Amino acid sequence: MKEKIEIPLSKNKLFLGIGGSLLFVALGIWLFLNADTFQEDSYRLFKNPMLVKGIGIASILFFGATGIFAFKKLFDKSVGLIIDSNGITDNSNASSVGLIEWKDITTIKTEQVMSTKFLLITVTNPEKYIGKAKNRMKAKLMRTNMNMYGTPLSITSNTLKYDFRKLEQIIQTEFKQNKNVD
Structure with missing residues (x-):
């Protein structure tokens, strides 16, 4: 190899990732707070409020972590x-x-x-x-x-x-x- 190839991080992709993460964190919060309302008129899977709350918490944790990672990378000056x-x-x-x-x-x-x-x-x-x-x-x-x-x-x-x-x-x-x- 004659020269070094540097590929930068994409700020646009990071912004999209942060936006998507925020949406899924908001959805997770909504699921957690409204778990009891799913008992009626929903599929059998969503009739268990503990399961719905668990899905909400998992969404908050996972997408919260990915959002934090993307936010940190947004200000990272190193090459991707x-x-x-x-x-x-x-x-x-x-x-x-x-x-x-x-x-x-x-x-x-x-x-x-x-x-x-x-x-x-x-x-x-x-x-x-x-x-x-x-x-x-x-x-x-x-x-x-x-x-x-x-x-x-x-x-x-x-x-x-x-x-x-x-x-x-x-x-x-x-x-x-x-x-x-x-």
Whole structure:
């Protein structure tokens, strides 16, 4: 690789994420406060007020956390993703750990959940990267990724100012070039 590729965070995508999070937090609050009114005239699932309150609380916690993350990223001056001769420096999502070295990467594959595509970065020593987590929540998120996909590392373009297909192509090309250098 001759030059460093820097992909910035997308302020527009972050604003949309914050807006969506606020909507779902408001919906969660509404569900929690109005759980008892669902007992009549609703599906069997929503007749249990405790279940409706649980859904409301889960919505508040999950989307509150994603909203806080997006808000923090809005003021983050660091680049979202850097691809260079050392590897991929990821600062794009809640489970980002910084530099993922080319020498540690064994495979890169694309997965899709609903409409969201992401790259799964498989490494020789996943614990090394889980150990780089700055807090227990991030480590837990990475372990969940490990259990579901076999790797703690994933990259998406959801917060990046870049098209996913182009991102995938660049990372795959650089991976092949840098794996041959070793």
